[in-house]
Amino acid sequence: MTAAIPTPTTAPPPEERRRRAPLRGRLGDQAFAWALLAPAFVVLIAFTHYPIIRSAWSSAHSRRGDLSAVQYETLVNDPVFWQVLRNNLWFALGTVPTSMALAILMAVWVNGKLRGKGFVRLAYFTPTILPMVAVASIWLFFFSPGVGPINGLLGAVGLPTRNWLGDPDTVLPALMVMMIWKQAGFFMIFYLAGLQNMSPELEEASTLEGASRWYHFRRVTFPLLMPTTLFVFVVAVTDAFKIIDHLFIMTGGGPNNASNLLLFYIYDTAFTFFDPNYAGALTMALVVILGLAAVIQFTVLERRVHYR
């Protein structure tokens, strides 16, 4: 289970929030807050927590149905698991920073005074609209060593062509490229919304001080976008572990697991290998990894986020 987002012990005492939030620790507010959460929690518990507990339960059983830690033993000794984990970390490392950086760049561009920004905005957003299954097929075509246009282009300018998806060295980077393409415009939308909420007076003030756009961005816009960045970062990291639709179509995790990702492996285990117990154990591993990531993200970042 993800540990609770830790309450920073040295962090601001209750009083601070109290000023910020018109909330005076009255019991009424307690009950009210939980009432607000209740509908969402009913659904969350029914369709997320309860199933996860079920799968945690089954992970503690052998396939014959008796209580045992055999699944976790298997997990520790499963080279595929470790490879998949490694792949996933590289995948996250390769996609998250790049797509976030691109997203901000895009958002700043289409938020500013750009010629034809309506068109550009649409262009950036199209990957989000396109269904992953269809997109994966299209990219499969782009990457294909024979008819694929990427090799066609490389060949035309005299560069060596490759079997992008058929080569363990290039398959993961190729998938990263596709993932970045798919995600950047998606994150852009949230940065754009964040930029829209920003008072233009701040930019005016720093313009007058002679700040370049870049400087203003670095010192004012970006810090003020931190709430969005925290959000996008958490989503990007979880997405790096979560989005696997393309694998079904593009590589199936191959060649030889070179592009296999954790969730895909879980899915395979559960629905191709029909081994729900081991899938449960893998799921727990995923929850722990992402939970740890979330704890780190929140402890490190949430404190630096300036909300107002």
Added chain:
Amino acid sequence: MSEVQLRGVTKSFPDSHGGRTDVLHGVDIVAPEGQFVVLLGPSGCGKSTSLRIIAGLESATGGDVLIDGQRVNDVPAAKRRIAMVFQNYALYPHLSVLENIVFGLRVRKVPKRQRQERGLEAARKVGLDPYLDRKPSQLSGGQRQRAALARALVSDSKVVLMDEPLSNLDAKLRHQMRIELRNLQRDLGLTVIYVTHDQVEAMTMADHVVVMREGSVAQAAAPIDLYTEPADTEVASFIGSPPMNLLPGTSDGTNLRVAGSPSPWSLQARVPSEVTVGIRPESLAVDGSGPLEFHGRVRTSEMLGAETLLTLLTDTGEQFVARIPGIVRATEGDQVRLTTTPQELRFFDAATGRALVAPASA
């Protein structure tokens, strides 16, 4: 090196119905180098807009913006090297007071030591030194305003625009700041364009006052001239607190009948037959010895400490205000006689409101 000039500047904003609202209709302002120019005018008359156009934050719809004779309409704000105190402060919410103040210095890569020193000095000048580490959200209104002021003070800009920079400060601090600002301006030879609603600020600080009205300039003059010789009734009633009393008068060439005055006054100069007579509240004395007099009943009396404001209703139904030094304890309904002298009178054309030149005295 830093004369600022607006020449026939117009500005219109798009309104919500797709049309446009004209906000400035040909504004001419000259702020000579090293001068302290105050913009004065009713709320919404276009003062802030004019400043923003000078700063380059808003583009002029028409007309020229000149700095040192160079047309800068197309020069981006960042290149104009102008400092500004925004009416709503525009502090960076995520930066501390000190960081806010030295933001511009960091932009210009001033070395850290020097930056720190200058920031501290500016903070000290505005009395913010105990709050350097606070975020703007932890400051009181006046403290925020002072932070904004300090931010403009540390900059090296030769032109400084200030939009009501002292409006949220108490009288004492404001007095201090007035002196501080004026000294700084003189010492550094800054060209300052300063928007204020405070008459005292306008009168004490300005080399030059520009009175605006509904998007154009009503009068531009040295402060004392503005007070003594307002260009028209509107300026007259805008300057001075409480403003000049304006009473209708009729003249037959030799005698002037002023509403509310029991007897006609003899004239020594030609005035049109219909005039508006202006008398400053402080020109009236209770039971004084001036040759011109009014009779009326006290309607309200406001004691301000150093002086008392009497609002009178004459027998003819005219209402006007007198400002009497000291504390005068008058109750509503008291009958009083007010006097004044001919030199204190100002005459305006009744139809146009324009001042009649070389105002004739009785």
Added chain:
Amino acid sequence: MSEVQLRGVTKSFPDSHGGRTDVLHGVDIVAPEGQFVVLLGPSGCGKSTSLRIIAGLESATGGDVLIDGQRVNDVPAAKRRIAMVFQNYALYPHLSVLENIVFGLRVRKVPKRQRQERGLEAARKVGLDPYLDRKPSQLSGGQRQRAALARALVSDSKVVLMDEPLSNLDAKLRHQMRIELRNLQRDLGLTVIYVTHDQVEAMTMADHVVVMREGSVAQAAAPIDLYTEPADTEVASFIGSPPMNLLPGTSDGTNLRVAGSPSPWSLQARVPSEVTVGIRPESLAVDGSGPLEFHGRVRTSEMLGAETLLTLLTDTGEQFVARIPGIVRATEGDQVRLTTTPQELRFFDAATGRALVAPASA
């Protein structure tokens, strides 16, 4: 039905280092029903914080907030039925001016027709009727402030808190609004607590003035009493613009020597040996006939139109300000003689600054 009272209210904010900043140290304020109470005090002294505690936006760290004798510390703001004009307006950016004004009425489900009518009337009162459809971002600073004011005016609340509601308005409008507000308050019997830095507002509008200083109440009194009988040197120097001149004096029981005055003054009452003597600038006259006199040279002269401020440096190095009616053309260095009368003098304990009761006159 609407008496407001703060009783020993303290407030501390957490600071960034995990400690706490005490902002209010036991504030006692009483605003009797139907009274107009002005809060006055230097920037950052805790005025806004006090208002926010009354409104329920901030919780008191200690002490009681009472409305009609009921302790309301735990009543949420929404239930206190208090209207407030925020120092920073807090207008809803997504709503038009009219929608902003009638927001509270909508919340309280006032029927649309009535809402519209009342909103329009309030807008008219503050002169915003031409701007009803604008968004706040399309308004000038003063217009925004007026929108915030109108929003408080339409509410049915019997208690209205105003945090510098006129600070961004020009003198003329401010004068109008003062009268408007005062009439409204009287007509509706509102209890108003009003923060201002404008002495004229404080003096003319208040039934009662509370002077705050660094988180506590320095003096609470009727305005004129405050002016004439300040409780201590700090209040004395805070009220009045320019403030009271404070000069050190020594007494030997029968005679008083005031710094800057050439001759000792004879005393008719007992004062301690070390006193501070307070003289309001307007109590000084040039070459007048008062029995007490000072000699000095003009340091600066500021002509405000209705009066002139002379800053003098006495031969003994004391500096003080005189406020002379009318325009006095004095140049730096001119030698002047200023006089005053014993009744105008105030005495304070030199050590504590406290006013000496029943101040003795020379």
Added chain:
Amino acid sequence: MTTNVETLPGQGGMRPGRILETAGAWLLGILWLIPLVFAVWASVHHRDAATSFDLTAPLTFDNFASVWSGAPFGRYYLNTILLVSGILVGQLVLGVLAAYAFARFRFVGSNIAFALVLVQLMIAPDILISENYTTMASLKLVDTIPAIGLPYIASAFGIFLLRQTFKSMPIELDEAAEIEGAGRMGRLWRVYVPLAKPTLVAYGLVSVSTHWNNFLWPLVITNSVNSRPLTVGLAVYNGTESGIDWTLLSAATVLVVAPLLIAFLIFQRQFVQSFMRAGIR
């Protein structure tokens, strides 16, 4: 583009930096568009021309015709629209309520509650389909549109996003409304929701796109044309045993996403209007 764009001084003319940026933005835009352009290209060509990029190749609408005839499209569109709008409404309502609690109230267990919400962000519902199917079966909802939507209507993504947005909002506005007598729900409805409009629109677009295109769960939980969404109907063209026919796939894709593209064009203006400008000071 709005017609009344006010050009700021010095920004009207094109300076070299600007030109470079514009070029960069456009280049990236074109790159980003290539897959869609390819899909459109392939959808109107015969299979042999689709992969050869011969500009003179004859156009054809056979692909659309054959895709269109392959499934009851009217019904699928209707189902999809019902589905995504139901999900969106649910997500917005539940998300706004929960986010408000997290952003503005301090309550016992708020950190744990938030962590519990984030769990859903991490665990894709796709791996929980077995359990969720069982739940739906016991609710007798199998093969209904609500069954497709239910697991998604409490979206951790939405709650988190709105929490961030609400937290960034100026507290003064909340206070002003509280003073005016607005209760906790009144403030949420009249202050937070309208001010979060850019975010809500952004979220709406993303949510609609996601669920419009969701495939596996709808496939598993539905059996009949009456409840199946577009993607399930069109998955036929993604068959793998015989390889992929990109022309049919592309035609199907274009048919699926066309409404989304149009919706985006309509709504993108909504969240690029800076109405927060200078709201408070």
Added chain:
Amino acid sequence: ACGGDDGGSGDGTAELTMYYPVAVGGPLTDVVDDLIATCTEQHEGITVEAVYSGTYADTMTKAQTASRSDQGPDLAVLLTTDLYTLIDNGLIVPLSDVDDDLSWTEDRFYPAYLASGEAEGELWSLPFQRSTIVQYHNKEIYEQAGLDPEAPPTTWAELEEQAKTIQDEGAAEYGVEIPSTQFGNWMFQAMAIQSGVADTAGVDGIASYLDDPASVEALEWWKGMADDGLMPSGTTEWASTPDDFLAGRTGIMWHTTGNLTNVKSNADFEFGVSMLPANTQPGSPTGGGNLYIFDRGDEGTREAAYTIAQCLTEPEMAAEWSMESGYVATGPEAWETDTMAQYAEEFPQAAVARDQLEVAVGETTTHENGRVSQAINDSIAAVLTGQAEPQDALTQLQSDIDGILAQYQG
């Protein structure tokens, strides 16, 4: 049928649910609906809700998931290779439970197809959409390369030689493409058969042929062709191989018969279809899906499902299904129908698969089929991408598989 209780009953009426995948691109759902309609007309009282359920894998997932909630299908088309998985999970019933006399099946289906429905001495499924691997060649390229377009390779040596000629003559980029993803294990099985491995289909769900020297030889040959540049290096994608063929990038490809319709309608050149070449012997594994009867605990529905399954495999139906989909008609009777005979005449390529059935072998079908085939695919990929040597990879593979299957051994 949704509820467990509303299904069939003794009176011969039943409401059935049937899941079927579409694995060959295109709107085949209509065709299935037509076939079903014909059958339900013939058998009054039985109604069938035919549910299109994605790919084979999706269908498997859906069937499993739904069955766990007792909402599963009564009848489903699933891969023959999933046989043991279905048995192990207790999802299906042997046909002998429903019908004592199954002799009719021997007349209706080719033995190679029928064999892949047999396990543990029982017949569990009826062949429905069946395929096998065949060899496609581009006659235009053959002409350009100066080869005889009517003489495609019949041995591995010929294949290598012709592929090399095609490349040397510059007629195409590659001589041959054999896809190695998704169904790579299937291709490998074909090569193993051709190299003379005796039992590739697996006995009682156990695969043990992988470290056979002939298997190693097969993989070495495959890898060798890639090394020689006769086919693309690395793995070759299943889904895009037909496109390379259609685009003239390769002279020859090995692919499923399921692709016939696709190639036929999209090739703008003459192409030929032939049996796979032999190394020591000719041969090819079968593939595709069978009709399974699910265990819903109700006699009546079971019988009704069996009735429908029987109906769907009737010669006329099988012929129609074959012509519409490109799958190989499942028995001699189907080929003898008028329409089918005419079709075979007009489109002789279609008959190649049938002819190849003489030497065809059932595909490898094991317990834990998902894991096992994944392991085989991984090893093939490892070898083709140069990460491992064939011998080592296959030895390792066999021991991995032995590990996986240990619990089923003996």
